Amino acid sequence: MIRVVDKLLLFLYSIIIAIISAVAVSVGFKWITGSLAIDAIDRLYGSNQLLLTVAIVGIVMFLISLRFFIVSLSRGTVTSQSVDQRTEYGDIRISIETMENLALKAAMKQRGVKDLRARVHATDAGMDIVLRTVVDGEASIPQLTEDIQKAVKSYVEEITGIPVTNVSVYVANIIQNNTIKSRVE
Template sequence: MAKILDRLLLFIYSLSVGIISVLIILLLSGLIPDLAQRQYDEMTTIIVISVAAVLFLLSMRFFYISVRRDQGSLPSVDQRTEYGDVQISMETIENLCLKASSKFRSVRDVKSRIHVTEAGLEITIRAIVDGESSIPQLTTELQKAIHDYVQEITGIPVSHVSVYIANLVQSPNYKSRVE
């Protein structure tokens, strides 16, 4: 809703500035007779016409922005099937990675990043672990689980899954109070 309102305001603004700048250019160039019949010196006229022309060009650009359709869509992976095209957003693939990693109790605060290459998807996982499991074994299992899950659900080949362990979960220290 806010985006529509912003576009409407930009449309009204660009239209009004464009009309005012055209009127100023026509008035000072003498194509429209001035009602007050004022005389302006030549330097002032040139400066005001130049500023009005720049404002007109800017208003045309803003007008175009306000009326054009949004062509930009979220990044996605495109697949062609025998029935048509399928687009899977990067956000969907990131959420699939999070879902696959949620099956591991010792893995916390997972973030994923997806890159599309000719060989397939390259997935980078950043996670925090609890430190109670073997990190090499855990990361290997995590890589395999994410690789298999994403490839099975999306049908897109996964070429590489790298895991970065950012930190360990700090368990809270509780001090007992003696009264």
């Protein structure tokens, strides 16, 4: 939620800075004449509503600048997602990336799998693993995907000790062989 607010503030800040920059460039190249600038300033000081609007925009810009200043000084607490376990000896943290690599390792051992990607989602019950693959088309796809599911589930549970609740396999495509068979007549 905070990132969305920061992105919105950055967008607003960028728009206002772009407008101020365009005015500065226009004054610098004398596209805005001195008399036009003086008239605008006179109208600004002549209208209480306009002065209030400028003051509010100034306060908002200051607060946004202060927010960005604080964000730039704060340390990024970017921690990779992990699955945490407590044992009698202490805590164990296994990153989601490690889980994905273990799933890939187990799935690549299956014959017929050519290209593979994995996503792991940690849930309260265990892990959900989603695999996207390209196969060679030489074996039965239902049998191959079932073998992949069994292999990934047992391998990841054995290595990590964390239960795997679901292994989904999405077969994206099959590889086309480029070999040309010659015909003998």
